[in-house]
Amino acid sequence: MNFRIFEGVWTTLTSAVLALGLGLALSIAQPATAKPLELRDLAIAGDSLKTRMLFSLDVEAEPKLMLLRSPHRLVIDLPEARFRFDEKALKPRGLITGIKYGPIGEGMSRIVVSAKGPFKIVDFNMLANEEKAGNRMVLDLEAASEQLFDAALAEQATSTGSTTPSLPKNAEGQTAQKAEKRFTVVIDPGHGGIDGGANGLSGTVEKDITLAFSRELRDQLAKVGDLDIILTRDGDQFLRLDERVRFAREKNADLFISIHADTIRLKGISGATVYTVSDRASDAASAALATRENLSDQLAGIKIEDEDHQIADILVDLIRRETHSFSMSFAKTLVGELKQSVTMINNPHRMAGFRVLRAPDVPSVLIELGYLSNESDEKHLLDSEWRSKAAKGIVDAVVQFAGPRIGSRG
Numbered sequence: 411m412n413f414r415i416f417e418g419v420w421t422t423l424t425s426a427v428l429a430l431g432l433g434l435a436l437s438i439a440q441p442a443t444a445k446p447l448e449l450r451d452l453a454i455a456g457d458s459l460k461t462r463m464l465f466s467l468d469v470e471a472e473p474k475l476m477l478l479r480s481p482h483r484l485v486i487d488l489p490e491a492r493f494r495f496d497e498k499a500l501k502p503r504g505l506i507t508g509i510k511y512g513p514i515g516e517g518m519s520r521i522v523v524s525a526k527g528p529f530k531i532v533d534f535n536m537l538a539n540e541e542k543a544g545n546r547m548v549l550d551l552e553a554a555s556e557q558l559f560d561a562a563l564a565e566q567a568t569s570t571g572s573t574t575p576s577l578p579k580n581a582e583g584q585t586a587q588k589a590e591k592r593f594t595v596v597i598d599p600g601h602g603g604i605d606g607g608a609n610g611l612s613g614t615v616e617k618d619i620t621l622a623f624s625r626e627l628r629d630q631l632a633k634v635g636d637l638d639i640i641l642t643r644d645g646d647q648f649l650r651l652d653e654r655v656r657f658a659r660e661k662n663a664d665l666f667i668s669i670h671a672d673t674i675r676l677k678g679i680s681g682a683t684v685y686t687v688s689d690r691a692s693d694a695a696s697a698a699l700a701t702r703e704n705l706s707d708q709l710a711g712i713k714i715e716d717e718d719h720q721i722a723d724i725l726v727d728l729i730r731r732e733t734h735s736f737s738m739s740f741a742k743t744l745v746g747e748l749k750q751s752v753t754m755i756n757n758p759h760r761m762a763g764f765r766v767l768r769a770p771d772v773p774s775v776l777i778e779l780g781y782l783s784n785e786s787d788e789k790h791l792l793d794s795e796w797r798s799k800a801a802k803g804i805v806d807a808v809v810q811f812a813g814p815r816i817g818s819r820g
């Protein structure tokens with residue numbers, strides 16, 4: 411099972427903080443092919459001595475628990491899950507200083523609960539709801555001594571979830587009724603509202619071009635069928651970069667495509683570029699472009715906060731790595747397809763630190779359709795026929811990337 415690989419990565423990543431042999435017998439409680447669980451309505455109650463956490467699940471599951479220290483944390487591993495948490499409910503309370511969650515690959519999901527200090531798990535139960543369908547996962551934590559926490563760490567075999575093996579049956583029954591989530595593409599027309607983006611030689615405003623193009627792309631993708639396509643904005647409104655990222659994550663997007671058409675000082679450069687995120691830019695021009703794009707938020711007077719607080723760093727690293735390889739693979743396909751329909755710059759797949767591409771769990775690319783500072787590019791961008799040709803190239807790439815999930819058109 412590939413999980414071994416994951417465990418190796420995990421161990422490497424956490425070895426610095428863990429300093430103890432993590433030969434943990436993590437295992438999956440449910441076949442990876444089953445329909446994802448749905449987790450909702452998390453509630454936290456209590457004080458810094460005793461805290462109860464409550465999750466609601468659509469089906470029964472057997473979570474695996476694991477303790478980590480520096481800081482003191484509880485890891486809850488579940489079969490693949492959709493998290494429908496109310497952000498407000500996630501506010502730290504009592505013993506709990508933070509909750510992060512997300513997929514960790516191999517049909518598994520993870521919740522990481524950070525605590526104020528050493529704690530002990532007083533109770534952990536999976537209970538079937540009496541009045542309505544579904545289950546509750548109840549977790550009681552109590553402040554404890556370092557020694558006690560260390561002892562529990564040493565044992566580390568904490569698994570007190572339900573033992574009723576009824577899940578596979580339930581999951582199967584529900585899979586038959588409910589089809590798998592459709593492949594979802596979120597298209598992000600760059601800029602909007604008070605943030606116009608770049609200005610063309612003849613007065614074209616980037617935010618209008620990106621919206622017109624995104625609508626064209628949406629309409630063409632819609633014809634493919636079997637896809638959900640959503641625009642981050644379908645009008646002239648301002649959206650913060652992190653709102654665009656969050657939007658894609660909330661929609662459980664399988665692909666995020668941000669559309670832009672900027673300017674460049676270098677004359678004579680023209681054509682389309684596909685960008686993926688990287689801390690190290692592939693070249694100076696890409697770095698400069700990312701810096702400019704990342705200023706969008708400041709235009710609206712928003713102070714940029716540095717980091718995505720949603721998920722623990724270790725967790726993010728793991729997911730990001732996997733997502734990044736998908737982004738790279740899509741970018742490659744995209745370049746191959748776009749090349750056939752429009753002019754591209756030299757080395758058309760480039761990298762830089764675009765904030766809008768930072769969703770840890772959604773493969774993301776940013777397409778610069780062309781440069782508004784270039785006369786022929788601007789003409790193309792204003793030409794609906796050209797836009798249709800370019801959109802067609804992107805559609806072909808999406809179909810290839812989605813593969814069997816949208817039939818065998820590729």
Ligand SMILES: [Zn+2]
Pocket residue numbers: 600601607608616670671672703
């Ligand atoms: Zn732009």
